[in-house]
Amino acid sequence: MTTMRSTFALIGAGPMGLAAAKVLDEQGVPYQGFELHSDVGGLWDIESARSTMYESAHLISSKRMTEFTDFPMREEVAEYPSHREMAQYFRDFADHFDIRRNYRFGAEVTKVEPLGGNGEGWRVSWRDGEGEHSEIYAGVLIANGTLSEPNMPDFPGQFDGEVIHSSGYRTPSQFHGKRVLVVGAGNSGCDIAVDAIHHSEGCDLSMRRGYYFVPKYVFGKPADTLGGAIKLPMWLKRKIDGALLKWFVGDPQKYGFPKPDYKLYESHPIVNSLVLFHAGHGDLKVRPDIARLDGKTVHFKDGTQAEYDMILAATGYKLHYPFIAPELLNWQGDAPHLYLNAMHPERDDLFVLGMLEASGLGWQGRHEQAEMVARYIRGLRDGADGAKRLQAKKTETFERATGGMAYLKLARMAYYVDKTTYRKAVTGWIKALGGKATA
Secondary structure: OEEEEEEEEEEOOOHHHHHHHHHHHHOOOOEEEEEOOOOOOHHHOOOOOOOOOOOOOEOOOOHHHHOEOOEOOOOOOOOOOEHHHHHHHHHHHHHHOOOHHHEEEOOEEEEEEEOOOOOOOEEEEEEEOOEEEEEEEEEEEEOOOOOOEEOOOOOOEEEOOEEEEHHHOOOHHHHOOOEEEEEOOOHHHHHHHHHHHHHOOEEEEEOOOOOOEOOOEEOOEEHHHOOOOOOOOHHHHHHHHHHHHHHHOOOHHHHOOOOOOOOOOOOOOEOOOHHHHHHHOOOEEEEOOEEEEEEOEEEEOOOOEEEOOEEEEOOOEEOOOOOOOHHHHOEEOOEEOOEOOOEOOOOOOEEEOOOOEOOOOHHHHHHHHHHHHHHHHHHHHHOOHHHHHHHHHHHHOOOOOOOOOOOOOOHHHOOEOOHHHHHHHHHHHHHHOOOOOOO
8 A cells, every 4th residue: 555645546537537636737736647447528428337328418508618628629519519519528528638547447446445534534445457456545536427326216016017217218219119218307307208209119208297398598608608697586586597498398298298387497307308398299208107017017106007118217326435435425315515615614635526417517517516626625735814713614504505495395306406596606606716807
């Protein structure tokens, strides 16, 4: 075992890890990166053994609202890039900022454990093609993503067909000759249901609750690029945006979709018009939640039933940090309780990066989170006043930056933030730590 007492261990080379690597370099904070796959990109590289991508996957936000500000996507990239275009973008990002030099690829971190109290160092263990290894680092930055551990429901009864999670879906050929039930109508579930409509013997969509549907284009432009120049109170924004949705989307209940039991923006919207198109044309039947399974018969909670050969559970993912004891991350309920979803209340040598979701946050919002953390680490090292103020704040206050939104009490919403509130808080700290506020 060797020692790297001034160096931080950075776990993951997906987009969040890449952003962190870049700003750590900029702030002069030494780090050693670890990545299980053979290259950068995280889940966006479909060739990675743990990627959850499928061939038809595209961004649900437009490229200009998603890209890193200081590394724009190429003009020739589609307005809503495919997963392959995104994987190339992250490889180009790594090339441009020379990030690979500080990473160990093909290295799976198996355990991280503190040597003692705050600032006393961490032992990081990993395995690669050469065997088991261990080193001591000044601290740990966890950036292994939030969409890799399937949240698989336990359906009552016995199903005699095929049951898979959406993480195991890659190509529409998996649907050939099968009657398919997609369970879960999030963005992935709706995408996959549209694939199944064209390649299966028939497809139904089981939904527990209703969603708000947003078109990708409004007046010929990406919907997420419109508005935003004027900050509106949430009650007024809901009223205006709700009226626009009725105008451009219509009433999904006419196609059999349940009415949402929550207000607009209290859960993520579905950016998919095709699923509405197909439901309206009778290509897709919307079903309620599953009551029980019996052979190849699925019984639904409204008393109806139907026969299927495959159930695909598009039921999301769970936060998963298998290499560290949960109590070290201050887990409470469905997620760690960290200041601004990143900073431990008691330790200055342990951070979680990318544990946040918000409509319209984009990669720049995550870059800002990483910059706040990197500037904080440097500020503590240099004895900066801003770092001392942030240290006191994160110790005494738990702040998630929801902006007062009453998000649904679901595991996937446990780390959801309000974009405007979050970016204002983070860029405020960046400025206090000697940076330039960009929000």
